[in-house]
Amino acid sequence: MLKVASLFSGAGGLDFGFKxxxxxxxxxxxxxxxAAETYKINxxxxxxxxxxxxxxxxxIPDVDIIIGGFPCQGFSLANTKRHTEDSRNKLYLEFVRVLSDKRPLFFIAENVRGILSLGEGKIFERIxxxxxxxxxxxxxxxxxxxDYGIPxxxxxxxxxxxxxxLDIDSDHFPPKATHCNPxxxxxxxxxxxxxxxQALKNIPEPEQNHNLENHTASQYKLRFNGYIGHRLIDPDQPSPTITARGDERGGxxxxxxxxxxxxxxxxxxALIQTFPINYKFIGSNTSVYRQIGNAVPPMMGKVIAEAVLKTHHQWQKKQHDTKHAIAA
Known part of the structure; x- marks a missing residue:
């Protein structure tokens, strides 16, 4: 069983997928x-x-892979004040530092798409x-x-x-899509x-009888102005991105x-993010909404993990074939 160290783990979405x-x-x-308390209990x-x-x-223990979604608030397209000197952008260097010191076989890092365009793409080149x-x-x-079955x-x-x-070019990353536009x-x-x-069709209203945790009604009065968080939802389409604007600096x-x-x-x-229905969250609703919005969907984490696992098998086969070729 491959061992994993996780950085910037949050409530455990990526980790749960790997598990x-x-x-x-x-x-x-x-x-x-x-978020750490949520992680511990699950x-x-x-x-x-x-x-x-x-x-x-x-x-930090010696491991086969290091995973993590380094803080992305400074990179996000949703952050209109993003800039290249945002101190949170530099935390990826801690990821690099641990990676350099521990030398695992593989690593997985996750971030928002805004990272690709920050500084006209030069920041991503630097990363x-x-x-x-x-x-x-x-x-x-x-x-x-x-595209991977997440609603x-x-x-x-x-x-x-x-x-x-390792001298290996993975045949398994990126994993092929399984879903697309109907x-x-x-x-x-x-x-x-x-x-x-579809994802929520069997979920009762909060005021109905149910035994679900973290399923209470909000008194928030909806607005519909087209902005993030105030959009009319099409029930026949996947949900818009579940987001939380990162941390206590944003609502x-x-x-x-x-x-x-x-x-x-x-x-x-949480269900839209593909957390299991019995996954327990610790904290106020405000805190938990943030934990969930910041997480990698566990189902996506599993898709990525399976690609890593197949790559490891590919590397092992290459080692095996090389040894037999030398012996011959």
Whole structure:
């Protein structure tokens, strides 16, 4: 079983996906205390809340892969004040530092699509170079999670690094899409996107009898002006991106129910993000909305994890074939 260390782990969306794919998460880190409590109750007690800047690499276990979505608030297209000197942009260097010191076989890093255009693309070039200088060949792709069976249009960049001395070009990243727009699904031999209406069709109203946790009604009065958090929702399409504007510096975004009659509950937002229905969240509703909005959808995490696993098998086969060729 491949061992994983997780940075900027949050409530555990990416980690849960890797766990579901059969990886062993042995160490995790995040400074968001309530998110860490959510992580502990669902994934395990191995998360620490010390700032990564204060954690020496020597205290992190040796692992096969390091994963993490380094803080993205400074990179996000939703942040109209984003700039290249945002201090939060530099936390990826802590990722690079740990990667350089620990030298795992692989790494996965996730971020918003705004990272591709920051500084006219020069910042992303710098990030790729830093990962290369740390000793890794890097592939990246901008994904729409709706293309992988997630009931949400969410565009995120994933970087997949393989240690250079492995000398392997993965055939499995990026993973192929499984879903697409219903109009062209049959022609392409793919499943149609899953809509927000489908995802929530069996979820009772909060005031009805139910045994769901984190499923309480909000008194928030909806507005419809077309801006993020105030858009009319089409129940037959994937949900717009579930977002939270990052941290305590930004307010939580309001997301409408597909019937457009109330705000989504915490449980409904979590289901759209593909957290299991029994995944427990710790903290106030405001905190939990933020935890969920900041997370990688676990189902997307599993898709990425499976690509890593197949790449590992590909590398093992290459090693095996090389040994037999030498022996012959």
């Amino acid at each position: 579901e794919a059969g990886f062993d998460i042995v160490w995790a880190n995040d400074i968001f205390l309530e 994934i395990g007690p191995h998360i620490t809340t010390e700032s990564i800047e204060n954690i020496p690499s020597s205290s 790729l170079q830093d990962f290369s200088d740390a000793g890794y060949n890097v592939k990246f792709k901008l994904f729409n999670t709706a 949400q249009s969410r565009h995120r960049v994933f970087l997949f690094g393989t240690r250079k001395d 109009i062209s699904a049959k022609e392409k031999g793919l499943y149609p996107w899953i809509s927000i209406g 939580v975004v309001i997301h409408h129910h597909p019937k457009n009659h109330r705000r989504l509950t915490v449980r409904e937002v």
